[in-house]
Amino acid sequence: MMLVPTSAIIEQAVAGGTGVGAFNVITLEHAEGIVTGAETVGQPVVLQVSQNCVKFHGGHLLPIARAAAAVAAESSVPVALHLDHVEDEVLLRQAADAGFASVMVDASKMPYAQNVAATREAARWAHRVGLWVEAELGEVGGKNGAHAPGVRTSPRDAARFVSETGVDALAVAVGSSHAMTTQTASLDMGLISRIRSNVPVPLVLHGSSGVPDDQLCDAVRHGMVKINIGTALNVAFTETIQNSDLRIADPRTYLAPAREAIAHTVAHLLGVLSSA
Numbered sequence: 001m002m003l004v005p006t007s008a009i010i011e012q013a014v015a016g017g018t019g020v021g022a023f024n025v026i027t028l029e030h031a032e033g034i035v036t037g038a039e040t041v042g043q044p045v046v047l048q049v050s051q052n053c054v055k056f057h058g059g060h061l062l063p064i065a066r067a068a069a070a071v072a073a074e075s076s077v078p079v080a081l082h083l084d085h086v087e088d089e090v091l092l093r094q095a096a097d098a099g100f101a102s103v104m105v106d107a108s109k110m111p112y113a114q115n116v117a118a119t120r121e122a123a124r125w126a127h128r129v130g131l132w133v134e135a136e137l138g139e140v141g142g143k144n145g146a147h148a149p150g151v152r153t154s155p156r157d158a159a160r161f162v163s164e165t166g167v168d169a170l171a172v173a174v175g176s177s178h179a180m181t182t183q184t185a186s187l188d189m190g191l192i193s194r195i196r197s198n199v200p201v202p203l204v205l206h207g208s209s210g211v212p213d214d215q216l217c218d219a220v221r222h223g224m225v226k227i228n229i230g231t232a233l234n235v236a237f238t239e240t241i242q243n244s245d246l247r248i249a250d251p252r253t254y255l256a257p258a259r260e261a262i263a264h265t266v267a268h269l270l271g272v273l274s275s276a
Contacts, residue, residue, distance in 0.1 A: 002072075002073060003069060003072050003073065003079060003080065003081055003099065003101065004044070004078040004079065004080055004101075005080060005101040005102075005132065006046060006080040006081075006082055006101045006102035006132050007101070007102070007132045007168065008078070008080075009044045009045075009046060009078055009080050010132075010169065010202050010225060010226060012044070013202075013225055013226075014202060014225055017220075017221075017276070018220065018273060018274050018276055019216070019219075019220035019224060019225060019226070019227045019273035019274070019276055020044070020045075020046060020225060020226045020227065020273070021038070021043070021045050021046065021227055021229060021266065021269055021270045021273055022045075022046035022048050022082060022084075022204075022226050022227060022228045022229070023045065023046070023047065023048060023228075023229050023230065023233060023266060024048045024049075024050055024053070024084065024228070024229070024230030024233065025047050025048060025049050025053060025064065025068050026053050026056065026234070028064075028067050028071070029237070029255055029258065029259040029262070030233060030237070030259075030262060031047055031067060031068045031071040031072075032071055032259055033233070033237075033258075033259040033260065033261070033262030033263040033266065034047060034233070034262060034263075034266050035047070035071050035072065035074075035075045035077075035079060036259075036260075036263040036266075037262065037263040037264065037265065037266025037267040037268075037270065038075070038077050038079070038266060038267075038270060039075060039076050039077050040263065040266075040267040041267045041270050041271050041274070042077060043077060043270040043273075043274055044077055044078035044079065044080070045077065045078075045079055045080075045266070045270065046079070046080045046081075046082050046226070047068045047071075047072060047079060047080070047081050047082065048082045048083075048084040048228065048230075049061070049064055049065060049068060049081070049082070049083055049084060049100075050083075050084040050085045050230075051083075051084070051085050051086050051087060051088060051091055051106075052085070053084075054091060061083075061091065061094050061098050062094075062098055065081070065098040065099055065100065066098075066099070068081055069081055069099045080101050080102065081099055081100045081101055081102075082100060082101070082102045082103070082104065082134075083095045083098075083100045083102070083103040083104065084103075084104045084228070085104055085106045086103055086104060086105055086106060087106050087107070087109075089122070092105065092122060092125075092126070093125070095126070095131060096126075096129040096130060096131055100131065101130075101131065101132060102131055102132035102133070102134065102168075103126055103131050103132075103133060103134070104133075104134040104135065104136070104171070104204075105118070105119050105122040105123065105126070105133060105134070105135050105167075106135070106136055107119050107122075107135070107136075108135075108136035108137065108138070108171075112137075112157065112161075115135075115137065115161075116161060116164045116165055119135045119161075119165040119167060120164060120165045120166065123135070123165055123166050123167050124166070127166070132168045132169070133166075133167045133168050133169070134167065134168065134169040134170070134171060134204055134226070135161075135165060135167045135169075135170060135171065136170070136171040136172075136204075136206070137153050137157060137158055137161045137170060137171070137172060137173075138151060138152055138153035138154075138172055138173030151173055152172075152173045152174060152175070152188065152191060153172035153173045153174065153191075153195060155191070155194040155195045155197070155198040155199070156198065158170060158172060158195050158198060158199050159198040159199055159200075162199055162200065162201055167201065168201055168202075169201050169202045169203070169204050169225070169226060170199055170201055170202075170203060170204065171203075171204035171205070171206050171228075172192075172195055172203055172204070172205075174187050174188050174191050174192050174195070174205070174219075175187040175188050175191075180207060180209055180210025180231060185207065185210040185211045185212075185215070186215070187205075187211060187215050187218070187219055189215075189218055189219070189222045192219060192222040192223050192224060193222045193223060195223065196222065196223025197223075202225035202226060203223055203224050203225055203226075204224070204225070204226040204227075204228060205219055205224045205226070205227050205228060206228045207228070208227045208228055208229045208232075209229050209230060209231035209232035209235075210231070213269075213272045216269075216272050216273065216276070217272060217273075217275060217276040218276075220273060220276035221276055227269075227273055229269060232265055232269070233262045233265055233266070236258075236261040236262055236264070236265045237258045237259075237261060237262055238258075239261070240254070240257050240258040240260075240261040241254045241255075241258050244257065244258075
């Protein structure tokens with residue numbers, strides 16, 4: 001199956017009232033494990049390559065993008081390719097030619113007015129080349145934690161931000177944090193509902209690895225659509241390798257089960273999201 005547009009997967013989820021799993025790729029094994037997990041449960045999936053991932057690969061986007069696209073092309077389920085957390089304009093402008101259908105423009109560290117200006121300019125360019133655009137308002141996690149005052153997204157600001165920037169989806173801060181290794185986050189479901197009522201585009205939850213399964217279901221029911229997950233895969237991958245016999249020289253002996261651990265994690269989480 002060929003790559004499909006991110007927008008098509010999102011629109012199908014909105015129509016069906018389910019969540020879309022968007023999983024971060026670091027290595028080829030990540031991409032293979034994510035797609036295998038999606039095939040196991042027969043669900044579409046989004047493969048995400050972040051700016052940090054590109055940095056890990058020496059600043060070169062094409063090798064990991066081409067690898068992810070090749071894995072997607074062999075899949076039996078719909079797969080979209082998304083460029084995540086882009087702050088670098090040079091990287092942004094490589095997205096379409098590298099095969100990405102969507103991009104997350106991240107100017108969330110800037111004050112509101114600067115975030116709007118930077119996001120609006122990036123979105124105008126991205127739309128001209130056919131990219132679906134996600135942005136972020138509020139600090140997911142925040143410098144002082146997910147529950148610090150002023151961190152969470154205001155429904156009124158969210159509506160104004162979408163109107164002023166023209167983005168296609170909005171990531172909002174509702175209680176989750178990036179890089180959580182335990183499922184101890186507590187989401188504000190009332191806030192999700194209020195943002196959903198004010199914002200005309202799909203909502204995105206970042207930092208979803210730290211959210212308990214039942215809350216992920218509730219978040220989708222209250223209006224979240226795209227659910228970003230990265231750390232949970234890395235935990236499964238790394239723990240499997242740590243429990244392997246690393247005295248064996250052949251890395252396939254531990255990379256294969258680590259890849260399988262990612263597949264199991266993805267299958268489980270996609271099951272959670274589809275049950276919502």
